[in-house]
Amino acid sequence: MAKYGLLVFPERCTGCTACNIACASHNQLGLDVSYNRLEFLEKGTYPYVKMEILPVQCQHCDNAPCVSVCPTQATYKREDGIVEIDADKCIGCKYCMAACPYEARQLNEKRVPEKCRWCPEMLEKGEQPACSATCMNEVRLFGDLEDPNSQLNKELAKHEVYQLLEAKGTKPSIFYVKK
Amino acid sequence: MKINKWTILSAAFILFGLAGAANIFIHGEHAMGTTNKIPWGILIAGYEYFVGISTGLLLVAALGYVFHGKAIIPIGKSLLMFAIFSLISGFAILLVELGNPLNFIHYFLTPNFTSPIWWMAPLYGIYLLLLVTLTVFVVRGNQALIRPFAIMTAVSAIVALICIGFLFGFIIARPYWNGPISPLYFILTSVFSGIAMASVIAFLQERQKTRANFESVKFLRMLSLSMMGVMGVIYIGKTFVGLYGQVPGKYESLLALLTGPLSFNYWVLEISLAIVIPFVLIVSARKLTAIKLGLAGLLSLTGIFFMRFNMVIAGQITPLKVVKNPAEETVFNLFSVTWSEWALIIGGIGIMAMLHLQRELLERIIKHKPAAELKRHGDVTL
Ligand code: SF4
Numbered sequence: 001m002a003k004y005g006l007l008v009f010p011e012r013c014t015g016c017t018a019c020n021i022a023c024a025s026h027n028q029l030g031l032d033v034s035y036n037r038l039e040f041l042e043k044g045t046y047p048y049v050k051m052e053i054l055p056v057q058c059q060h061c062d063n064a065p066c067v068s069v070c071p072t073q074a075t076y077k078r079e080d081g082i083v084e085i086d087a088d089k090c091i092g093c094k095y096c097m098a099a100c101p102y103e104a105r106q107l108n109e110k111r112v113p114e115k116c117r118w119c120p121e122m123l124e125k126g127e128q129p130a131c132s133a134t135c136m137n138e139v140r141l142f143g144d145l146e147d148p149n150s151q152l153n154k155e156l157a158k159h160e161v162y163q164l165l166e167a168k169g170t171k172p173s174i175f176y177v178k179k
Numbered sequence: 180m181k182i183n184k185w186t187i188l189s190a191a192f193i194l195f196g197l198a199g200a201a202n203i204f205i206h207g208e209h210a211m212g213t214t215n216k217i218p219w220g221i222l223i224a225g226y227e228y229f230v231g232i233s234t235g236l237l238l239v240a241a242l243g244y245v246f247h248g249k250a251i252i253p254i255g256k257s258l259l260m261f262a263i264f265s266l267i268s269g270f271a272i273l274l275v276e277l278g279n280p281l282n283f284i285h286y287f288l289t290p291n292f293t294s295p296i297w298w299m300a301p302l303y304g305i306y307l308l309l310l311v312t313l314t315v316f317v318v319r320g321n322q323a324l325i326r327p328f329a330i331m332t333a334v335s336a337i338v339a340l341i342c343i344g345f346l347f348g349f350i351i352a353r354p355y356w357n358g359p360i361s362p363l364y365f366i367l368t369s370v371f372s373g374i375a376m377a378s379v380i381a382f383l384q385e386r387q388k389t390r391a392n393f394e395s396v397k398f399l400r401m402l403s404l405s406m407m408g409v410m411g412v413i414y415i416g417k418t419f420v421g422l423y424g425q426v427p428g429k430y431e432s433l434l435a436l437l438t439g440p441l442s443f444n445y446w447v448l449e450i451s452l453a454i455v456i457p458f459v460l461i462v463s464a465r466k467l468t469a470i471k472l473g474l475a476g477l478l479s480l481t482g483i484f485f486m487r488f489n490m491v492i493a494g495q496i497t498p499l500k501v502v503k504n505p506a507e508e509t510v511f512n513l514f515s516v517t518w519s520e521w522a523l524i525i526g527g528i529g530i531m532a533m534l535h536l537q538r539e540l541l542e543r544i545i546k547h548k549p550a551a552e553l554k555r556h557g558d559v560t561l
């Protein structure tokens with residue numbers, strides 16, 4: 001069984017938001033809903049400043065607070081590592097929204113807190129999730145963390161990486177290359 | 180059914196609440212002040228508020244029925260009744276706050292035992308069942324059963340409060356809520372709201388002007404002042420620990436309360452209304468009458484509502500700063516409350532008031548006695 005993960009190369013990101021648009025169009029999202037966002041960070045002091053752009057989305061945490069708190073198992077962790085939501089089981093308590101440290105959850109029109117699903121329907125066809133597939137600079141390397149020969153594991157071995165809010169103990173499945 | 184100006188006012192409150200509920204059902208989350216950044220709003224605070232009053236009232240009543248507190252027994256039946264009414268109001272508000280209550284069947288089909296929200300239903304269910312049973316025994320005068328059931332109900336109330344404490348305390352994402360003291364905080368603040376409500380109830384019962392009621396007022400005065408002291412310690416503790424440690428997230432939320440966007444709510448509507456003014460009112464009264472105690476209780480009850488609201492919002496008002504340096508300047512998340520949400524809170528008050536006004540009818544049903552007979556025996560007290 002695969003265990004999916006993502007490696008992000010922030011220094012390659014130009015901030016074009018193609019990933020965001022591809023995601024919205026693939027998932028048919030409304031105008032006020034977005035499953036992935038770009039966070040813009042200013043670093044340094046004038047005149048020595050630079051901008052860093054970080055794509056942020058659901059981290060598909062291995063120790064996901066949203067999974068632990070969901071009363072009906074509407075939010076659950078699949079064997080392949082994807083944190084999925086079964087809208088038919090969701091009572092709309094929004095506990096997952098309050099508990100997610102990454103602000104990944106977005107309430108939809110049906111009052112279900114949705115988020116990035118890593119497009120399982122694309123993965124079944126052997127394709128990349130919409131965001132990774134569309135990125136012109138290959139900022140998002142999606143792959144199998146359990147396959148030692150995957151491109152993802154090779155790149156992970158090459159770079160020094162970090163995860164977002166590691167101290168919260170959520171064990172995200174997304175890694176960021178250190179600059 | 181008694182119909183007077185109070186019944187009409189309560190009915191108007193309930194209708195207003197229903198209008199708010201209808202608006203939320205039709206327009207969904209758009210009719211609420213909640214956002215993706217502040218997913219829990221005033222309705223969660225309202226739910227906490229009403230169930231807090233319920234469990235608090237029960238714990239005050241337990242002083243009478245478990246520890247033989249003579250000053251509580253004369254108002255004990257009313258405390259229990261109001262505990263039931265308040266719980267019903269809390270549940271009614273929660274039902275509207277839940278986005279998809281029809282999926283509730285999965286509560287039983289696919290339960291998640293690690294979720295405090297899952298535990299809320301069985302724990303509050305048991306509490307309600309025990310509370311109703313205890314009330315029936317008290318109304319019917321089944322002396323032998325009152326004490327054991329009062330003990331069981333009090334234990335179930337405390338367990339349920341601990342669960343609400345976990346509900347917030349477990350959330351590592353929100354440092355203002357996260358922590359081991361959360362269950363204790365909920366127990367103490369709920370007892371405070373129970374004492375405040377009991378003070379109002381003592382006033383409502385003042386018409387009897389019995390010696391026993393005078394004892395209740397005296398005892399509640401002592402309880403109120405002690406609890407205000409305890410609350411003072413909690414506030415001082417929370418404030419100093421928050422300021423001293425400057426823990427990211429917790430510190431900013433505290434600043435939002437002390438000097439930021441929640442400061443009016445905090446100083447005027449919470450601290451002053453819940454504690455300072457009632458405290459002054461009680462200690463300055465040369466002879467504390469039921470009306471002054473009732474007024475102090477009413478002010479506290481209003482302030483405690485904002486205590487709940489501020490606590491819920493303060494936990495979410497600080498942005499999560501997923502990638503930003505936690506020390507960077509904080510721009511607080513915006514919060515708002517819509518008319519529909521206020522309508523539901525007012526509707527909750529209406530439900531409580533209406534049920535109270537129909538108490539005679541309820542007691543008649545519990546006792547299986549016709550109204551005329553009840554009146555003859557002088558059983559109806561309120
Ligand atoms: S990032 Fe948030 S929504 Fe995604 S798995 Fe982690 S806790 Fe859940």
Ligand code: SF4
Nearest residue numbers: 070090091093094096
């Ligand atoms: S809102 Fe839905 S998915 Fe989120 S915790 Fe509640 S039931 Fe689970």
